Amino acid sequence: MPSPQRALVLIDVQQDYFGGGPLEIQHPTHTESLPRIVRAIEAADAAGIPVVAVQHTMGDGAPVFDPTQPGFQLHPEVARRRGENWKTVVKQYGSVYADTDVSTWLHEQGVDTVTLVGYMTNNCVLASAVEGEGLGFTTEVLADATGAVNLTNEVGSVDAETVHTTLMTLLHSNWAAVASTETWVQALNAQQPMPGSDLGSSAAAGAQQRATVAGRSA
Numbered sequence: 001m002p003s004p005q006r007a008l009v010l011i012d013v014q015q016d017y018f019g020g021g022p023l024e025i026q027h028p029t030h031t032e033s034l035p036r037i038v039r040a041i042e043a044a045d046a047a048g049i050p051v052v053a054v055q056h057t058m059g060d061g062a063p064v065f066d067p068t069q070p071g072f073q074l075h076p077e078v079a080r081r082r083g084e085n086w087k088t089v090v091k092q093y094g095s096v097y098a099d100t101d102v103s104t105w106l107h108e109q110g111v112d113t114v115t116l117v118g119y120m121t122n123n124c125v126l127a128s129a130v131e132g133e134g135l136g137f138t139t140e141v142l143a144d145a146t147g148a149v150n151l152t153n154e155v156g157s158v159d160a161e162t163v164h165t166t167l168m169t170l171l172h173s174n175w176a177a178v179a180s181t182e183t184w185v186q187a188l189n190a191q192q193p194m195p196g197s198d199l200g201s202s203a204a205a206g207a208q209q210r211a212t213v214a215g216r217s218a
Contacts, residue, residue: 003191004113004138007106008044009052009096011118011125013037013078016064016071017147023064025119025147026160034077036145036181037117041081043185050109052087053078054096056124094127103135113138113193115184116176117145121164129175139176140194142184143168173202 013034017025025033044051055072058065065072067090073079082088089100097103106114114137116125125146132139148164151157158166172178177196179187187194 004193005110006044006047006113006115006140006188007050007052007109007111008040008115008117009054009102009128010037010041010078011054011096011116011128012056012120013053013075013118014055014065014071015073015075017119018075019071021064023120023149026149027164028144028147030147033145033147034075036142038077038081039181040115040117040142040145040184041078043188044115045081045083047188049188050085050087050106050111051083052089052096052102052106053082054089054091054100054102054118057090057092094124095131096124096128097131097135098127103137106137111137113140115140115142117142117181119147121146121148121167122151126167126171129171133175138193139171140184141168141171141176141178142181143178145181169202172197174199 017023018030024030041051053074055074056065057067057072060066060068087105089096089102091098091100093099114132116128116139118125125141129139129141148160148167150160151163168178177194179194184194
């Protein structure tokens with residue numbers, strides 16, 4: 001297989017996700033995921049691949065992601081590593097591609113494989129991975145360099161670990177190759193693609209596991 005032409009996309013590694021409010025990342029915690037994001041940045045810079053830093057805005061006066069407030073800013077560990085050649089983008093929707101020039105810019109750089117890190121698993125990471133398929137990108141998601149929050153609404157209540165694990169499994173079944181940061185760094189340095197799964201294989205394995213569990217409980 002040809003070597004992947006990668007880019008690293010940093011999704012919304014902004015202070016509002018670290019401030020102790022309802023959007024504070026819960027699983028993996030930001031104390032776990034942020035060092036992995038930094039590791040991915042350093043590996044990308046060493047390999048000379050493009051890096052895109054994305055920030056979300058909800059507009060002036062919004063309760064979160066207000067561009068006039070400190071919570072909008074990139075986390076200092078990311079900001080101080082910002083390179084002169086990084087592309088910086090402000091978005092208003094979940095996907096990094098929606099109403100931005102990110103897709104066009106990546107294609108201009110010859111990128112065919114997009115690696116996603118950042119926040120949140122249950123919103124912008126998911127939306128970006130799904131939209132990437134239609135734009136012709138192979139997507140990679142680093143499970144330990146992303147994170148989710150606890151969710152409760154009229155439909156139900158789900159803890160952050162379940163949200164994250166479920167969505168990583170879902171993404172790996174179709175829309176992305178999901179792996180740890182260290183596995184990705186090894187693949188990056190070897191200029192090799194990361195193995196993914198597919199919907200048929202994941203469904204077959206899921207059915208087999210369910211049958212095995214049912215058999216044990218019978």
